[in-house]
Amino acid sequence: MTPSVPPARRRPGGRTSRIRAQVLDAVRAELAEHGYDGLTMDAVAARAGVHRTTVYRRWRDVGGLLADVFEAASDDDWQPRDTGSLQGDLAALNDEIQAALTAQPSVTAALIAASFRSEEAARAQRRLWEDRYARCEIVVSRAIRRGELPPHTDARRLLIAATAPLYHQLVLLRTPPDPHLPDHAAKTAALAASAGAFAKPPSSGDTSGA
């Protein structure tokens, strides 16, 4: 779900990590400005101020650059906000997603588009989303602890139900952003969850039972 794709962290000390940060910043900037079609190894090298042979040696091609941008995006300490309620947590998450997808320019949207161009980028996008949804499962476990949800709740289905309408409207249907959508989609998923839509049979995960 990558609410945001932050610049690569600059670890003081490593020349290698400094070069990586410069190169990945350049990839994001080129991608946001020119899209996948304008993204070339040479433009990235020039923008990053790094010798092109370094870029070719380390990242090989545009797919390698994109995969590393996704990889770097996982390398942060992002956590979903804790607002004290399931609906509030989902709304906060959706606010972040909507902001990332509607930024001008949006690196997140450009990366999603690039995932339709490069199999390597698609795999890396999938890994990043997997990482983000896994981190968000705490939203559901907190709600279970508060007694808002039954103990056997399918966290992933709930998170996808809450966030999918934003991606659908902004990325696929390409409708103008609706300022009420983040809250509304959060409320819809929370209502469905309270009504038991994501309850798993108690035997799920046990060895007994079908």
Add this chain to the structure above:
Amino acid sequence: MTPSVPPARRRPGGRTSRIRAQVLDAVRAELAEHGYDGLTMDAVAARAGVHRTTVYRRWRDVGGLLADVFEAASDDDWQPRDTGSLQGDLAALNDEIQAALTAQPSVTAALIAASFRSEEAARAQRRLWEDRYARCEIVVSRAIRRGELPPHTDARRLLIAATAPLYHQLVLLRTPPDPHLPDHAAKTAALAASAGAFAKPPSSGDTSGA
């Protein structure tokens, strides 16, 4: 939502419409087999058995061909199934969407991918989805007539909540198809709808009220 993109109807009688049907069939086949990158005017003309100057004159470029495929897809009498219940109708719709997105090869998935490549295709995709969601509003009005939903229900939000998880999982997250997802997403949206998630304030649409 284009559950399926049927071959263009062959209207007996018109040579022009016969040529259009041949060309659009060829576009779909080339797109499904080779993707956007393999889609060329010349390959389409050859496959359709139509002179290339005809294809260039009538469709100008690949964007024009794609836009016409979307246009032709609206030119059918598709209606959502009437199963007798809101949840059943939404599940039937989701079954069609899942089938279209997971067909091997999937013209629908290839068209969505192409909409990230061509602005003209993106606009045409948007118009087709608008057409499909508008046709699906009858699912909601039937549920209102049956007393399953309050009279002021936001049909579009409900339909998007019901269908978005399928697109999100199959098109963006690229997870393997989950045979339970069509039913589950339908049930989730129906439960949320029963809980009032898509109720609009009664004043909505009136000139009075905020």
